[in-house]
Amino acid sequence: MDWPVTMLLFEQVDMDFSANGRAVPAVRGVDLAVEAGEIVTLVGPSGCGKSTLLNITAGLFAPSRGRALYNGAPIRGINTRVGYMTQNDHLLPWRDVLGNISVPMEIAGLSQARKRERAEELLSLVGLSGFEKAYPAQLSGGMRKRAALARLLAQDPETLLMDEPFGALDAQLRLLLQAELRRVAKRFGKTVLFVTHDLDEAVAIADRCVIFAGRPGRIAEVLPITLPVDRDLFKLRFDPAYNELCARLWSIIAPELASGLAASQ
Amino acid sequence: MIIALRLGLVAALLLAWELASGRLVPEFFVSRPSAIAVALANYIQDGMIFFHMGVTATEAIAGFLLGGGAGFAAGLLLGRQPVLADVLDPFLTAFYSLPKVALAPLYVLWFGIGIEMKIVLAATIVFFLVFLNTYSGVRQVSREQLTILRLMGASEWQTMRMVVVPSAVSWVFTGLRLSVPYALIGAIVGEMIASNRGLGFVLSDAAGQFSTANVFAALLVITVLAILLNMAVRLAEKMLMPWQHAGNRREFSV
Ligand SMILES: Nc1ncnc2c1ncn2[C@@H]1O[C@H](COP(=O)(O)OP(=O)(O)O)[C@@H](O)[C@H]1O
Ligand SMILES: [Mg+2]
Numbered sequence: 001m002d003w004p005v006t007m008l009l010f011e012q013v014d015m016d017f018s019a020n021g022r023a024v025p026a027v028r029g030v031d032l033a034v035e036a037g038e039i040v041t042l043v044g045p046s047g048c049g050k051s052t053l054l055n056i057t058a059g060l061f062a063p064s065r066g067r068a069l070y071n072g073a074p075i076r077g078i079n080t081r082v083g084y085m086t087q088n089d090h091l092l093p094w095r096d097v098l099g100n101i102s103v104p105m106e107i108a109g110l111s112q113a114r115k116r117e118r119a120e121e122l123l124s125l126v127g128l129s130g131f132e133k134a135y136p137a138q139l140s141g142g143m144r145k146r147a148a149l150a151r152l153l154a155q156d157p158e159t160l161l162m163d164e165p166f167g168a169l170d171a172q173l174r175l176l177l178q179a180e181l182r183r184v185a186k187r188f189g190k191t192v193l194f195v196t197h198d199l200d201e202a203v204a205i206a207d208r209c210v211i212f213a214g215r216p217g218r219i220a221e222v223l224p225i226t227l228p229v230d231r232d233l234f235k236l237r238f239d240p241a242y243n244e245l246c247a248r249l250w251s252i253i254a255p256e257l258a259s260g261l262a263a264s265q
Numbered sequence: 266m267i268i269a270l271r272l273g274l275v276a277a278l279l280l281a282w283e284l285a286s287g288r289l290v291p292e293f294f295v296s297r298p299s300a301i302a303v304a305l306a307n308y309i310q311d312g313m314i315f316f317h318m319g320v321t322a323t324e325a326i327a328g329f330l331l332g333g334g335a336g337f338a339a340g341l342l343l344g345r346q347p348v349l350a351d352v353l354d355p356f357l358t359a360f361y362s363l364p365k366v367a368l369a370p371l372y373v374l375w376f377g378i379g380i381e382m383k384i385v386l387a388a389t390i391v392f393f394l395v396f397l398n399t400y401s402g403v404r405q406v407s408r409e410q411l412t413i414l415r416l417m418g419a420s421e422w423q424t425m426r427m428v429v430v431p432s433a434v435s436w437v438f439t440g441l442r443l444s445v446p447y448a449l450i451g452a453i454v455g456e457m458i459a460s461n462r463g464l465g466f467v468l469s470d471a472a473g474q475f476s477t478a479n480v481f482a483a484l485l486v487i488t489v490l491a492i493l494l495n496m497a498v499r500l501a502e503k504m505l506m507p508w509q510h511a512g513n514r515r516e517f518s519v
Contacts, residue, residue, distance in 0.1 A: 078416055080416060080417070155417055
């Protein structure tokens with residue numbers, strides 16, 4: 001039995017952004033510990049700092065106050081231990097799908113044959129077989145997301161940061177990829193931070209769900225997802241415990257939404 | 266349809282020229298299409314025009330490659346080294362403001378009146394166009410794409426190869442396309458100043474003999490050369506940037 005290792009630790013993290021020379025508070029007092037191999041989903045109204053926390057984890061910027069530790073050490077500069085699937089896919093327009101998926105493998109120095117084989121696997125996983133030679137400009141939004149997902153998996157990082165990765169996908173494919181993400185993450189002990197607006201998804205794939213609120217953003221509540229580790233995502237729909245958790249999450253979020261609406265009016 | 270209209274326009278202009286020449290304007294100044302056709306036929310029959318065309322093309326292409334290559338390298342370097350770019354900025358601006366053909370006499374002193382002097386003159390002009398375009402291309406590389414690559418652990422060299430160069434290459438080609446006529450200017454001005462071969466020499470020789478028909482015929486040959494060089498650049502562009510017209514193959518939508 002090995003001890004849980006804290007992969008990611010936020011301690012009293014505040015984040016301010018400057019707009020027109022003034023500091024605008026974006027995130028306030030975030031305390032969060034994510035264990036190695038844990039899948040954590042982040043939900044909450046837009047603008048409450050979910051992407052900001054992923055950016056801090058990736059080392060794109062440091063917290064204004066407080067500490068952000070990765071694997072016990074403060075994050076300094078770009079964190080190459082994480083793979084980041086951002087809200088925009090950022091595929092390289094001059095590379096076709098195969099070329100885009102190969103980027104992380106080229107960086108890692110994989111052999112031509114190994115690269116090709118792995119790319120084929122990933123393409124069929126995300127349902128893009130036959131589109132190897134298509135350029136991003138020729139793909140639909142959903143297909144671009146799938147290509148970005150395949151690229152993330154090709155990178156095979158220790159920690160996966162995923163910002164609304166499945167938003168543009170149809171329901172079947174989304175379910176398929178959710179199940180695959182959980183399978184891969186659990187099999188290889190990946191730590192996952194996953195932002196989503198889909199509350200069912202936030203419960204289905206998570207070990208823990210972090211609910212954000214307000215502007216500036218803060219953590220309103222953390223909901224442990226007490227479903228089995230080897231749950232079958234295709235049958236969750238009929239699981240009372242799952243439905244119970246979804247209802248719980250919904251009841252926490254709903255007043256948030258209502259107050260957000262009131263605030264914006 | 267468009268082509269028919271164009272041909273009609275050309276025919277009408279040629280006819281008007283033919284009729285006006287010697288009646289409204291002295292033929293000495295404007296020659297006439299029929300005389301130019303004869304002069305052109307003589308050039309072609311004689312065969313020397315192809316030799317001269319080859320000389321000018323060699324100078325222009327060599328200058329184009331030399332200046333283009335140096336401009337591309339300098340643009341990449343300064344685009345990635347903002348401090349160096351800042352330091353060099355006033356010198357580059359000063360040199361850029363100088364009309365490059367004014368360097369021709371100096372180049373004659375340095376390189377003689379052979380082909381080298383024309384190549385260097387063409388290269389100097391092309392250098393700045395390609396350098397400036399490459400530089401702005403490199404400065405406009407998406408920071409997000411660079412960051413994504415760095416998150417994947419890419420080295421500076423890898424980001425250069427996978428992001429900076431391909432992203433800048435459409436700008437580079439803008440510079441190259443603009444450069445075609447300037448490479449020819451360099452070669453031809455060089456030939457007009459000091460040479461006994463090349464289309465610039467043919468041109469000044471014809472003018473020296475007051476043969477307006479030959480001057481027009483030489484101008485036509487120069488135009489043909491320019492069009493050929495343009496087509497070569499466009500072909501290279503298509504081959505090196507297949508993704509550029511990939512987007513066009515997709516049905517238009519908003
Ligand atoms: N790079 C940035 N520069 C300035 N303001 C930012 C930046 N990133 C985020 N913000 C601001 O911080 C707040 C939180 O943004 P974000 O983390 O993107 O929210 P979420 O992902 O939860 O929708 C928003 O008000 C946003 O405008
Ligand atoms: Mg966001």
